Amino acid sequence: MEIERARREYEELRGRNLKLDLTRGKPSSAQLDLSAELLRLPGDDYTAADGTDTRNYGGLQGLPELRSLFSEALQVPPGQLIVGGNSSLAVMHDSIVYCLLGVPVGGERRWTDEERVAFLCPVPGYDRHFALCERFGIELIPVPMTPAGPDMDEVERLAAADPGIKGIWCVPKYSNPDGVSYSAETVARLASMPTAAPDFRIFWDNAYAVHHLTDEPVEIADVLALAAEAGNPDRVFVFGSTSKVTLAGSGVSFFGSSPANVAWFLGFLSKGTIGADKVNQLRHVRFLRDERGLREHMRKHAELIRPKFEAVDRILGKELGGTGLASWSSPAGGYFITFEVPAGCAKEVVRKAAEAGIALTPAGATHPYGDDPADRTIRIAPTFPELDELEVAISGLATCVRLVGAERGLG
Known part of the structure; x- marks a missing residue:
């Protein structure tokens, strides 16, 4: 019988005493090695293009040449x-704190003085975005993702009706976790839609702006320019970093917005620092050189991780294709794959995988409050393991899915 075969396969899997980790989207050691030269820079010359000695105080906004490069x-x-420093998540954190403790540009009061503050959260989405809002008591309102981005009919309806809704989380290119890139129409609607809150903010986390897996990079519409054209110049906060470009622990981050918002942000930032690590900024300029150098560097990243994404797709297709037990995304960039199992099965699949030595991101992490109402979405992070380990892990995941399916009479 099918269930007996599935149980035998699973017991064989458990007997291998595996210890594999697919939980976080980290660069592999081989990817980090691509930036080893960064640690030998800037050499004996610490002078920026404008003559600044980067070892000294000052330069709160960051080196002009690095800002031009990105x-x-x-x-x-x-x-x-x-x-900023190495973490764009820290910049997002500070942006929320500045809105809570200071009046945002165009706002009427501090967010902390509002009766209620809520954010729209496209799902599936990024768990750290959700956790950041939870930390400050910001209500999370899920909206479904579509192949073109968040469901804009729902986003527009909610944002226009409720002044307590102050923002929306967006990963607009190769989104986390399903790899969707926002359509031009979606970006335009986000930039121009009416909002009940005058200080509504789009938190535009462009984390995978240059993280392509194909030779035909996806391009998205310029949300900052579109918002300005629509009369909403202060609506967008843009975030980015080199965490998955150079060294995750020693990179640089970026905040971008309207001139008014930049002045607002710098006003708060200046109370906590006289300037970020300009020596590290200079390292990045000399290592990446220019936009062409950045593209070439990211091409090397793609060569390392593309085979891993292809392996996931190949193995899942071979072991679960046509069974009705799973579906998965095939992204053109980014760091994740969305894996969906029948409703009510995700937690059990993750539990069985853990018992077999395969660690996955907790089921539900892709939804606000860790609650996936359908209990069907699992995030796969294929970049960190070695290719042979990844292949074993994905084959083992398929074994767990077949067992859960058999136990529940599915497939």
Whole structure:
């Protein structure tokens, strides 16, 4: 019988005493090695293009040459970018804190003085975005994702009707976790839609702006320019980083927005620092050199991780294709794959995988409050393991899915 065979396969899997981890979207050691030269820079010359000694205080907004280097990728004019430390999540955290404790540009009061603050959350989405809002008591309102981005009919309806809704989380290119890139229509509607809150903010986390897996990079519409054209110049906060470009623990982050928002952000930032690590900024300029150098560097990343995404697709297709037990995304970039099993099965699949030594991101992490009402979505992070380990892990995941399916009479 099918269930007996599935149980035998699973017991064989458990007997291998595996210890494999697919939980987080981390670069592999081979990817980090691509940026080893960064640690030997800037050599004996610490002088920036404008003559600044980067070892000293100052330069709160960041080196102009680094802002120019990433301006095209992030779709933000250099003068409207701020360079920070290694974590864009920290910049998002600070942006929320500044809105809570200070009046946002165009706002009427501090967010902390509002009766209620809520964010729209496209799902499936990024668990750290959700956790950040939860930390500050910001209500999370899920909206479904579509192949073109968030369901804009629902987004527009909610944002126009409720002044307590102050923002929306967006990963617009190769989104986490399903790899969707927003259509031009979606971006235009986000930029121009009426909102009940005058200080509504789009938190535009362009984390995978240059993380392509194919030779035909996806391009998205310029949300900052479209918002300005629509009369909403202060609506968008753009975030980015080099965490998955150079060294995850020693990169740089970016905040971009309107001139008014940049001045607002710098006003708060200046109370906590006299300037970020300009020596590290100079390292990045000399290592990446220019936009062409950035593209070439990311091509090397793609060569390392593309085979892993292809392996996931191949193995899942071979072991689960046509069974009706699973579906999965095939992204053109980014770091994740969305894996969906029949409703009510995700938690059990993750539990069985853990018992077999395969660690997965918790079921539900892709939804606000860790609650996937359908209990069907699992995030796969294929970049960190070695290819042979990844293949074993994905084959083992398929075994777990077949067992859960057999136990529940599915497939």
